[in-house]
Amino acid sequence: MVWSPSVALAFVVAAILPGLIISLITTSLVRRWAPRLGLVDLPNERKVHITPTPLGGGIGIWTGLVVPFAIAQLIVWYATQHPDVTFSTPILQKAWDFAQPHLAGYQAKAMSLWTLLTLATVLAVVGLLDDLTGLGWKIRLAVQFAVASIVVWFLDWKLSFFLDIPLLPDIVTLFWIVALINSFNMLDNMDGLSAGIAGIGSFMLASVLLLAPDPATAGPQLFVGGFLLVLTGSILGFLYHNRPPAKIFMGDAGSYLIGFCMAVMTILATFGSYEDNRQHAILAPLCILAVPLYDLITVLYIRLREGRSPFQADKCHFSHRLVEMGFSKTSAVLVIYLLTMTCGLGAMLLHQVDRVGAVLVLMLVFCVLCLIALIERAARRKDRNRAE
Numbered sequence: 001m002v003w004s005p006s007v008a009l010a011f012v013v014a015a016i017l018p019g020l021i022i023s024l025i026t027t028s029l030v031r032r033w034a035p036r037l038g039l040v041d042l043p044n045e046r047k048v049h050i051t052p053t054p055l056g057g058g059i060g061i062w063t064g065l066v067v068p069f070a071i072a073q074l075i076v077w078y079a080t081q082h083p084d085v086t087f088s089t090p091i092l093q094k095a096w097d098f099a100q101p102h103l104a105g106y107q108a109k110a111m112s113l114w115t116l117l118t119l120a121t122v123l124a125v126v127g128l129l130d131d132l133t134g135l136g137w138k139i140r141l142a143v144q145f146a147v148a149s150i151v152v153w154f155l156d157w158k159l160s161f162f163l164d165i166p167l168l169p170d171i172v173t174l175f176w177i178v179a180l181i182n183s184f185n186m187l188d189n190m191d192g193l194s195a196g197i198a199g200i201g202s203f204m205l206a207s208v209l210l211l212a213p214d215p216a217t218a219g220p221q222l223f224v225g226g227f228l229l230v231l232t233g234s235i236l237g238f239l240y241h242n243r244p245p246a247k248i249f250m251g252d253a254g255s256y257l258i259g260f261c262m263a264v265m266t267i268l269a270t271f272g273s274y275e276d277n278r279q280h281a282i283l284a285p286l287c288i289l290a291v292p293l294y295d296l297i298t299v300l301y302i303r304l305r306e307g308r309s310p311f312q313a314d315k316c317h318f319s320h321r322l323v324e325m326g327f328s329k330t331s332a333v334l335v336i337y338l339l340t341m342t343c344g345l346g347a348m349l350l351h352q353v354d355r356v357g358a359v360l361v362l363m364l365v366f367c368v369l370c371l372i373a374l375i376e377r378a379a380r381r382k383d384r385n386r387a388e
Contacts, residue, residue: 007098008210011222014095015229016236018071023064023237030056031241031248038132041249053246055131057195057238058254062124064234065261066117073110079103109223115155116264119147123181123260127252137311140252141178147260148177157267160282173267180289181259183296188255190319191246192239193333197292197340198258199235202228204288204344205262209269212351224269231261244330262289283358287347287365291340294318294369318372325379342368 034040034054041053079085079100086093126143129135151157151173158169159176188194206228209221235258241247250258266285286293295318302316303309322332346361353361 008220010095011098011210011226012206012229015226016233018068019064019230019233020237022067023060023234024240025237026063027057027060027238027241027248030054030059034248039251041251054248055251056128056253057242057248057250058124058127058131058252058257060238060241061234061250061254062121062257064237065231065257066121068230068233069113069117072106073114075099076103076106076110080107105223112155112268113223113227116261119150120257120260123147123256124253127254127256131251131253141311144178144181144256145174148174151177151264151267157264159267176267177260177263179293179296180263181256183289183292184259184262185252185255186296186299186317187292187319188250189315189317190329190333191244192242193319193336194255194258195235195239195242195250196333196337198262199232199239200337200340200344201288201292202232202235202262202265204341204347205265205269205285206232208284208288208348208351211348221269224265227261228265231258231265244333283362284347284350287350287361288340288344290343290365290369291318291336294372298373321376321379325376339368339372 030039031054034056037056039055041055043051080103085096123143126135126140130140152170158173160169184194184198187197206225209225209228211220238248238250238254242250266289269285299317300310303312303314308314319329319332319336322335323329327335343365346364349361350358
């Protein structure tokens, strides 16, 4: 079957819908069970919610991610045992005709897929334990670096730089994974914020990979793009319950899972190559994730500047600072959504432009971040003048 807009749309819907439905139902069940399991987030001075709220939404996201791939694995196994199977329903037969040429490729990547999901599950379990008992930051960070080390040195999955500098890809990839895990964890400070940004980011990354041809095959990158779409569906199913006012939070289990999967997918994806002179396209993930990384960097800077531990939770995140400027909580979340989409739209152009165009795209993203910083600075100066 030829890859066309209608086939692409069907692929997107088929990838998103199962995870969305499974996550939606599972999160609803977790909402009921969470108080009995002790998964409740109590209000305090560093949190914005004022009523006890169930935790454990990460379980719903995990289920919405893992179960569709488990079902897909069973279908692939059945297909290998019954290669001549047909369907009486036209839509199912068309879906089967599309899937058949890709079954061998899926099988070849099955080990990588389940290794990835296993490592993601380890991080989700550590996050769930933290939600339940409050693990120390040293333990959490050690596990994150351990999992990232397995990705880099055991699985040999690394970022591409088109530079022959020993150990540079290893070190940058290691810190990239840990940074994204903690970035999405830090973003989980307002209703719908972290899940919404993750949903936007994963969908935009998937769009780039389905629109930009793989340099090796000249076709869409179905494995990584499909994984990101399934992740998008699982996030959207949870987001229905997490929208303001949130009925449940994802907790560390969900943010660790999302951050790790997003990081690894940016590593496994192919955004550019020497052959097509599009090396600059490797910066697409940086554009899409610019706002979460801005939040991470500015929060760490503020804490260190004030002489506090960078791991001490507080209310100095970008979303909190927008609320201090006069935005409502919902408006602050929507502003961050819009900023993320603005930067992400630039990323979707990188594979279509030359180096001059890439510089312009990067300047656009840089100007957006500078505009944010200048507005924040003006607001802080106004507050200081008012206090004096």
